[in-house]
Amino acid sequence: MTGPIRVALVGCGAIGRKHALAVEQHPAFALVAAVDPVEAYSAALLADHAPTSPEPAAYSTLPDALRECRIDLVVICTPSGTHLDLAQQAVDAGTHVVIEKPLDVSVTRAAAFARRAANTGKVVTVISQHRFDPASVAVARAVHDGSFGRPTSAVASVAWWRDQSYYDGGDWRGTWRLDGGGALMNQGVHTSDLLCWFLGRPVEVQATASLLAHERIEVEDTVATTIRFESGAIAVLLATTAAYPGLTARLQIHGTEGSAVIDNDRLEYFHSAKSADHHRPGGAGSVTGGAVTGNQAEAEVGFVNTPAGPHGDQDFVLGHRRQYDDIARAITTGTEPGVTVDDALLSLALVRSIYVSAAVGERISVGEVLDGKYSDVHLDVLRGTRGK
């Protein structure tokens, strides 16, 4: 490929604008098309992020853009339930594809797409920007290379706050058809994806969900679940958008020879009995026990948590920029991206299993959900909790 990778951005809303910024800041990419049925959104995005050369154009549909413009990479930033129809159009046109998380809202649709995407010869990947945080990379490496011994358990919580205007601000938000769920599918999915990356295949879940602090949405704003992994490890996960004023996304992972804590993407604690510093006292059981916390944790694993970046309030795109590095590498070298469609499918199946469990009130096998069982279950996860 000569010249920059020519990008069509589909969906010019909140996250589309972040992608426009990440693309603008990345020398390997050039924005050539902004696609949105609402002309004002594509126009506003191009007004802020258009390079002078090549000059990008606005389109109201993806087929229009694919027909009229030379595009190497289609980036899909539309409501979650629309992702795979658009991704299939891009695949059919022979482009590389980046899909915002989640892969889609339907496991059946996602599994069929995963089979087709495997044979395109193009890079097809899904955004999971927290897999590229240095803290996540260090913890994944420690778990996978045995530094923590046998992984035994994890405690994860996404305790955020979204006020009612967030759900009222887009008619797709909080709907099963287009959002695919609430606090877990939209907000907690990053953390559940990290759990899969760290601990491997989830096999069984038992969940409960409620709508506690919002109105006029079909989905949960609070869900708690246990997850059992193929390795035998057990995790608990809470995802909520009802934790005023909004606390952190926190993931604590434990093994027989080490543990780590990531809080809001930063490595807060790290201890491995196998590391050079294992004689340091106080590591067991306490983040404040004088072991390997804060800056020491960074030193232990050889990186520094990311400070406020050179891009100021644009720092929210730091994770996306890191993933764009990976996408550029995969496209230019013709190799697998860091996040595969199968990774995202597993992550989606975990989320759906949690919803099925909350809806039917039973322990649910993730493998059966992946195989299409329960695809017709009406996900009334709030059954019996309304009005309380």
Ligand SMILES: NC(=O)c1ccc[n+]([C@@H]2O[C@H](COP(=O)([O-])OP(=O)(O)OC[C@H]3O[C@@H](n4cnc5c(N)ncnc54)[C@H](O)[C@@H]3O)[C@@H](O)[C@H]2O)c1
């Ligand atoms: N990775 C992350 O951290 C992150 C953060 C926020 C949102 N997201 C994901 O990004 C997606 C979009 O979320 P958002 O908050 O930007 O929503 P949004 O409502 O702000 O923007 C969606 C945009 O898509 C446009 N659109 C709808 N259908 C379209 C179509 N067929 N073709 C082209 N454009 C179309 C809408 O007009 C709108 O401008 C969701 O799947 C969400 O889960 C990911």
